Amino acid sequence: MRVGILVSGGDAPGMNSVVYETFKGLKAYNIELVGIKSGFKGLINNLTLELNEEMLTAEKNKAGCILKSSRCPEFKTPKGVKKGVSIVKKNKLDCVIILGGDGSLRGAKELAKNGVKVIFIPASVDNDISVSSYSLGFYTAVYACKKYIETVMNTIKTMERSCVFEVMGNGCGNIAEQVNKEIEADYCISENLPLDNTKLIKSIKKNKKESLVIIIQEKLVNLFDFCKSLSTQTKREFRGCVVGYLQRGENPTKEEIKMASAFSALAVQCVRTHDFNNIIAFDGKKIIKKFMNEIQ
Numbered sequence: 001m002r003v004g005i006l007v008s009g010g011d012a013p014g015m016n017s018v019v020y021e022t023f024k025g026l027k028a029y030n031i032e033l034v035g036i037k038s039g040f041k042g043l044i045n046n047l048t049l050e051l052n053e054e055m056l057t058a059e060k061n062k063a064g065c066i067l068k069s070s071r072c073p074e075f076k077t078p079k080g081v082k083k084g085v086s087i088v089k090k091n092k093l094d095c096v097i098i099l100g101g102d103g104s105l106r107g108a109k110e111l112a113k114n115g116v117k118v119i120f121i122p123a124s125v126d127n128d129i130s131v132s133s134y135s136l137g138f139y140t141a142v143y144a145c146k147k148y149i150e151t152v153m154n155t156i157k158t159m160e161r162s163c164v165f166e167v168m169g170n171g172c173g174n175i176a177e178q179v180n181k182e183i184e185a186d187y188c189i190s191e192n193l194p195l196d197n198t199k200l201i202k203s204i205k206k207n208k209k210e211s212l213v214i215i216i217q218e219k220l221v222n223l224f225d226f227c228k229s230l231s232t233q234t235k236r237e238f239r240g241c242v243v244g245y246l247q248r249g250e251n252p253t254k255e256e257i258k259m260a261s262a263f264s265a266l267a268v269q270c271v272r273t274h275d276f277n278n279i280i281a282f283d284g285k286k287i288i289k290k291f292m293n294e295i296q
Contacts, residue, residue, distance in 0.1 A: 004043075006098055014259065016066055018123070023056055043096075049067065096108075096119075104123075112292055121280045140256045142182065152165075156239065160210045161237045165215050166218050168244075267280050278292060
């Protein structure tokens with residue numbers, strides 16, 4: 001058997017661990033794993049990468065992904081999907097394992113509809129994939145935010161300032177809300193905790209703490225204009241910090257690597273037993289598989 005593997009969309013810590021564990025697991029059954037570079041774009045353009053244990057071992061506990069990733073608008077078209085299907089056939093791939101978020105899942109479903117056998121593994125720092133209660137990268141993204149905020153606040157407190165930290169979460173407040181819980185921030189603004197500027201200003205004016213921490217989900221406000229407005233209205237000095245790509249670039253935590261290994265183990269089992277067109281998901285207690293055709 002020959003199996004392809006690709007990652008699509010934004011990278012997530014733990015992807016390299018999945019590639020390594022999947023390679024190792026399939027090798028035990030004499031199944032070849034073929035790397036597809038740069039996601040669906042690479043699939044359309046037949047960009048493959050020969051994988052070996054030495055290269056994967058060197059990268060397995062690092063962030064990013066050795067396979068590279070990209071966005072691919074062309075794959076959203078019937079013509080693009082058709083190209084992808086033809087490349088799968090050309091490379092004689094019996095199955096394609098796909099890591100990514102909701103957009104990648106839609107791509108996986110399109111391949112499945114067109115006769116390609118697929119397995120999908122949820123990987124998105126935002127943890128916003130409805131079919132799984134956990135997606136790879138979330139633990140590490142939260143940890144990276146927490147570490148960054150604690151480090152920055154050492155200097156912010158020294159100058160008796162306050163700080164607004166913008167975290168990732170394009171349309172999803174999971175990172176902001178989890179970081180808020182873990183560091184016990186003074187305020188959190190997210191999709192589920194919308195900004196009430198009047199209330200916020202009143203609360204800050206009454207707050208006796210010398211240095212305040214506000215967590216805000218990205219794209220809800222212009223961060224630096226927001227900080228300027230807070231400073232003017234509260235007579236406190238606010239600074240703005242964008243955590244940004246640190247959330248993707250932090251090496252996966254031990255907890256993340258454990259999840260990556262569990263996702264991979266079930267993916268390998270599905271390949272070995274020819275149980276295709278499955279989503280590998282977490283139900284809050286254990287890793288399970290969901291048949292793709294049953295998911296809307």
